[in-house]
Amino acid sequence: MNRRIFLKKSFLLNSGFWLGRKYALAGSNAKAKVVIAQNPAVVNRHQVQSDQLLALLDKAMQAYFDCDNPLQAWQKVVQPDEVIGLKVNCLSGTGSTHRELVDAVVERLKEAGIKPYNIIIWDRLNKDLEECKFQIRSRGRQVKCFGNDLAGFHPRLQVFGQAGSLVSRIVTDYCDGIINLPVLRDHSIAGISVALKNMFGAIHNPNKYHLNTGDPYIADVNAFPVFRKKIRLTIVDALEAQYHGGPAFQPQWRWPFAGLIVGQDRVAIDCIAWQIIEEKRKQKGLPPLKQENREPHYIITAGDTEHRLGFVHKEKIETIYL
Amino acid sequence: MKSYIDSLPNKKQKFTRRQFLTAAGSACIMLGLPALPFPKGSSLKAAGNDQRFVREARFYEKLSHKQVRCKLCPRECVIDDHERGYCGVRENRGGTYYTLVYARPCTYHLDPIEKKPLFHFLPGSMAFSIATAGCNLNCKFCQNWQISQVTPEQVDSYYLPPDKIAEMAGDYRAQSIAYTYSEPTIFYEYMFDTAMAGRQKDVKSVVITAGFIEKEPLKELCKVVDAIKVDLKAFRQKYYSEIVRGELKPVLEAMQTIVEQGTWLEIVYLVVPTLNDSEKEIRDLSQFVKEFLGAEVPIHFTRFYPQYLLKNLPPTPVSTLERCKAIADAEGLKYVYIGNVPGHSAENTYCPDCGQLLVARTGFLIREMNIVNDKCPKCGTRIPGIWK
Ligand code: SF4
Numbered sequence: 001m002n003r004r005i006f007l008k009k010s011f012l013l014n015s016g017f018w019l020g021r022k023y024a025l026a027g028s029n030a031k032a033k034v035v036i037a038q039n040p041a042v043v044n045r046h047q048v049q050s051d052q053l054l055a056l057l058d059k060a061m062q063a064y065f066d067c068d069n070p071l072q073a074w075q076k077v078v079q080p081d082e083v084i085g086l087k088v089n090c091l092s093g094t095g096s097t098h099r100e101l102v103d104a105v106v107e108r109l110k111e112a113g114i115k116p117y118n119i120i121i122w123d124r125l126n127k128d129l130e131e132c133k134f135q136i137r138s139r140g141r142q143v144k145c146f147g148n149d150l151a152g153f154h155p156r157l158q159v160f161g162q163a164g165s166l167v168s169r170i171v172t173d174y175c176d177g178i179i180n181l182p183v184l185r186d187h188s189i190a191g192i193s194v195a196l197k198n199m200f201g202a203i204h205n206p207n208k209y210h211l212n213t214g215d216p217y218i219a220d221v222n223a224f225p226v227f228r229k230k231i232r233l234t235i236v237d238a239l240e241a242q243y244h245g246g247p248a249f250q251p252q253w254r255w256p257f258a259g260l261i262v263g264q265d266r267v268a269i270d271c272i273a274w275q276i277i278e279e280k281r282k283q284k285g286l287p288p289l290k291q292e293n294r295e296p297h298y299i300i301t302a303g304d305t306e307h308r309l310g311f312v313h314k315e316k317i318e319t320i321y322l
Numbered sequence: 323m324k325s326y327i328d329s330l331p332n333k334k335q336k337f338t339r340r341q342f343l344t345a346a347g348s349a350c351i352m353l354g355l356p357a358l359p360f361p362k363g364s365s366l367k368a369a370g371n372d373q374r375f376v377r378e379a380r381f382y383e384k385l386s387h388k389q390v391r392c393k394l395c396p397r398e399c400v401i402d403d404h405e406r407g408y409c410g411v412r413e414n415r416g417g418t419y420y421t422l423v424y425a426r427p428c429t430y431h432l433d434p435i436e437k438k439p440l441f442h443f444l445p446g447s448m449a450f451s452i453a454t455a456g457c458n459l460n461c462k463f464c465q466n467w468q469i470s471q472v473t474p475e476q477v478d479s480y481y482l483p484p485d486k487i488a489e490m491a492g493d494y495r496a497q498s499i500a501y502t503y504s505e506p507t508i509f510y511e512y513m514f515d516t517a518m519a520g521r522q523k524d525v526k527s528v529v530i531t532a533g534f535i536e537k538e539p540l541k542e543l544c545k546v547v548d549a550i551k552v553d554l555k556a557f558r559q560k561y562y563s564e565i566v567r568g569e570l571k572p573v574l575e576a577m578q579t580i581v582e583q584g585t586w587l588e589i590v591y592l593v594v595p596t597l598n599d600s601e602k603e604i605r606d607l608s609q610f611v612k613e614f615l616g617a618e619v620p621i622h623f624t625r626f627y628p629q630y631l632l633k634n635l636p637p638t639p640v641s642t643l644e645r646c647k648a649i650a651d652a653e654g655l656k657y658v659y660i661g662n663v664p665g666h667s668a669e670n671t672y673c674p675d676c677g678q679l680l681v682a683r684t685g686f687l688i689r690e691m692n693i694v695n696d697k698c699p700k701c702g703t704r705i706p707g708i709w710k
Pocket of ligand 1: 394397399408412457458507
């Protein structure tokens with residue numbers, strides 16, 4: 001029985017936002033699904049309500065995987081005994097992936113049979129994680145948490161297009177699968193920094209790829225085979241989002257979106273995220289990103305025939321609102 | 323993969339420190355010098371987040387909302403709080419910009435000056451050579467990318483403050499300190515202070531750079547160093563955009579500044595088959611050097627070997643290098659060399675007036691040194707350079 005209760009909203013499709021271009025899979029029948037789940041009660045005066053968040057996550061996962069309960073949904077993402085990495089984004093202190101979201105994901109992963117010690121919460125540096133109140137732990141039977149600086153990088157250079165990088169051993173050696181937990185925010189150079197750009201935290205040289213608003217570098221990095229193979233799911237932390245002045249934490253440009261964006265197509269997710277940020281900017285009287293010369297064109301590139309990382313065409317993205 | 327948990331390393335895994343210069347090692351042995359001043363595992367090895375390496379940057383401006391604009395190189399990165407610039411070694415912390423590589427070399431070595439190459443600078447002398455992690459370019463053919471294209475946390479490093487470097491250079495009878503291997507512009511503050519410390523001990527300083535640096539810091543630098551070798555990557559912006567990720571014009575301007583400041587300049591041009599070796603480009607380059615820098619500025623056409631991200635091209639044919647030299651000679655440049663081809667006659671210095679052999683070289687070794695009082699012993703022509 002399908003017990004999803006949701007509305008399909010169409011503002012994204014009708015807004016004239018979508019760009020014309022040769023799209024990778026425009027001719028096929030496949031579609032990307034993106035779930036946007038919101039609940040104003042999930043954030044109260046900047047405090048995330050853990051119980052509400054867990055319920056919201058469950059709803060989003062069930063809707064995305066069309067399941068009757070959250071366990072079934074998570075079992076479609078992971079297998080017991082796998083090692084699963086949670087790629088958080090801890091670059092902007094208070095504006096980083098919420099600890100409460102990570103805890104909720106960990107809880108459901110454990111229920112799906114993943115041993116606590118086979119879960120790795122990770123980002124670039126131990127220091128970044130500690131600043132976000134994560135406790136560094138690389139041994140023992142509890143959930144692990146450490147940065148690339150502890151794990152190191154695999155010595156084989158990954159090359160695609162204009163990008164050549166070493167990838168964290170957390171991705172190459174330690175994990176069977178990755179769950180991507182980026183935040184919804186503006187980026188002063190790349191336009192937005194959400195699902196695709198979060199992988200910059202998995203390579204040794206992200207500082208080299210901010211030229212030309214990250215285009216095509218962000219798409220190129222995501223096209224490394226190891227990322228294609230291992231990233232299982234993206235859950236965007238959109239509890240509190242930022243529409244300007246990112247990636248640094250700028251409270252004056254943040255708003256409580258009070259939601260999660262869930263999907264497996266990182267390109268489609270970024271298209272949606274881009275749209276949400278543009279709409280918010282417009283609402284706040286700010287110019288479109290294009291006018292500030294930081295339109296995130298890398299998202300379109302990621303969907304082109306060379307990269308084939310996902311869908312950018314409006315007809316190819318099914319957006320589900322909860 | 324399942325049992326990875328207990329096999330996690332205690333120690334940070336890093337790149338193996340690069341084994342620089344076998345030839346220099348041999349030279350050190352011949353000179354009775356240790357190849358490395360410290361034994362392996364020296365206690366000087368530094369920890370990852372050591373505050374001793376952090377100094378406020380010299381050239382930047384503060385912007386609103388805790389952003390900064392770096393003014394050290396023409397990239398002029400605008401950097402948000404917590405973020406780093408393109409070079410990866412400078413970080414915005416709360417609206418103040420810091421270098422993270424002060425006194426933090428990831429490698430040091432004793433090299434023949436000919437390896438830099440500087441051919442008109444104390445021939446046969448040794449240069450105490452240091453580098454930190456990082457670079458403000460990303461050349462697809464970089465031979466040192468394991469240190470140049472990484473952040474300081476990703477390589478082993480040492481704590482060696484400027485005084486210590488000057489002392490070590492003196493101890494090992496190096497006549498100069500060379501800032502080299504990666505891109506010294508990005509460790510500017512450390513280089514500058516080390517050059518000052520070297521001067522106090524009568525040790526010269528030479529900078530091996532791509533010349534992608536702003537005018538003001540370069541002018542300051544010229545006051546404390548003795549020679550600069552610029553790696554001019556090409557004479558076309560297209561190449562700089564696609565292969566180097568930089569800009570040609572600021573490099574040309576930097577070379578003019580070096581000459582204007584009276585600092586000794588030599589140019590290296592890595593000839594990459596099909597990409598920067600056309601007759602027109604080499605001719606344009608030669609004319610630029612002659613007109614704007616002077617016919618006496620040495621230029622070295624060096625051989626490319628496939629490396630890093632540029633492995634689909636063959637090594638440069640020697641005939642191509644010879645053609646480049648012939649063009650530059652014909653345009654009137656007086657000291658045109660061929661590099662990375664040991665034993666080639668174009669490694670030697672000849673008097674541009676009478677053709678007398680002045681310095682005979684094989685690889686990094688000096689076989690003959692015939693310059694007397696900065697002049698050709700046969701015709702008395704003054705030979706530009708720093709000879710003693
Ligand atoms: S020195 Fe580094 S931070 Fe400064 S402008 Fe150049 S690349 Fe950017």
